[in-house]
Amino acid sequence: MEHQVVIFSGRESRYLAEKIAEAYGQELGKSEVLEFSDGEIQPALNQNVRGADVFVVQSTFAPAENIMELLLMIDAVKRASARRIIAVVPYFGYARQDRKDRPRVPIGSKLMADLLTTAGVSRLITMDLHADQIQGFFNIPVDHVYSSQTFLAHLRANLDTDNVIFASPDAGGTRRANAYAKALGTGFVICYKQRNKPNEIGSIQLIGDVEGKDVILLDDIIDTGNTICKAAKIIKDSGAKSVRAMITHPLLTGNAYQNIQSSELEELIVSDTIPLKKQSDKITVLSTAKTFAEVIKRVERNESISDLYNI
Ligand code: R5P
Numbered sequence: 085m086e087h088q089v090v091i092f093s094g095r096e097s098r099y100l101a102e103k104i105a106e107a108y109g110q111e112l113g114k115s116e117v118l119e120f121s122d123g124e125i126q127p128a129l130n131q132n133v134r135g136a137d138v139f140v141v142q143s144t145f146a147p148a149e150n151i152m153e154l155l156l157m158i159d160a161v162k163r164a165s166a167r168r169i170i171a172v173v174p175y176f177g178y179a180r181q182d183r184k185d186r187p188r189v190p191i192g193s194k195l196m197a198d199l200l201t202t203a204g205v206s207r208l209i210t211m212d213l214h215a216d217q218i219q220g221f222f223n224i225p226v227d228h229v230y231s232s233q234t235f236l237a238h239l240r241a242n243l244d245t246d247n248v249i250f251a252s253p254d255a256g257g258t259r260r261a262n263a264y265a266k267a268l269g270t271g272f273v274i275c276y277k278q279r280n281k282p283n284e285i286g287s288i289q290l291i292g293d294v295e296g297k298d299v300i301l302l303d304d305i306i307d308t309g310n311t312i313c314k315a316a317k318i319i320k321d322s323g324a325k326s327v328r329a330m331i332t333h334p335l336l337t338g339n340a341y342q343n344i345q346s347s348e349l350e351e352l353i354v355s356d357t358i359p360l361k362k363q364s365d366k367i368t369v370l371s372t373a374k375t376f377a378e379v380i381k382r383v384e385r386n387e388s389i390s391d392l393y394n395i
Pocket of ligand 1: 253
């Protein structure tokens, strides 16, 4: 039996959800968010979802109100008797708190998983999680997809890839750099980064040879830009011909835009999981909408998603 599919969106991800719905072949579901005078929000669904498979699109970047709006929408969908509720969270916030790496700190991403499941989510679709093991914090299926197909297609279409070498700005990104290098049949180098505290880098060292190469730095998140700009500098100082960065989630806070503008980076290529706060001639945005629409189709048809995972 065919089930009705409804795609709703939180307010801050509407620009992306509209593109996902269009690529899927239907309009976004009708919803609104009412607001009390003190700022408390109350999402309301303006159409029937009884027995439907409902996808709710919302990235959970700051402010935390985005998380609350997603949770409240899921609760509304649950109480309106949907068959399944699938959270589509292109950027999964609090993912950087994925372990207790010092005493008396929370594991934020586990709490996020518990909140989503308690609200009523039966499946999560997300992209380029900061740490793969976050999938294990959920006791529901997680479809973890990658922006790599979009990024690689862009590279192949716009760059002479023969001289390209990939770079990870930290040891944690080695697997990603290796996967991209394999896909293009090229090599990769890594930086060894030590942090003093969140967003503050102690030291960074390059491991590998980049002389005369067009280097593409890869990362999941760019926040203040400190990591990527420092990595770009050390790579350029080590003789690279050019340095670009491809980063999925553009948080771009603090002095990020100025940092990028004055950095060695020729170009920063990001995805649209988070909206840019302003335009920059150094920043190119690639859309992930078709990937999410395709994943929604496959979830609905009970088809494999794993070939989307393969770079
Ligand atoms: C951390 O491990 C992440 O992968 C990014 O490297 C980090 O969040 C980037 O932060 P920032 O741009 O503030 O250096």
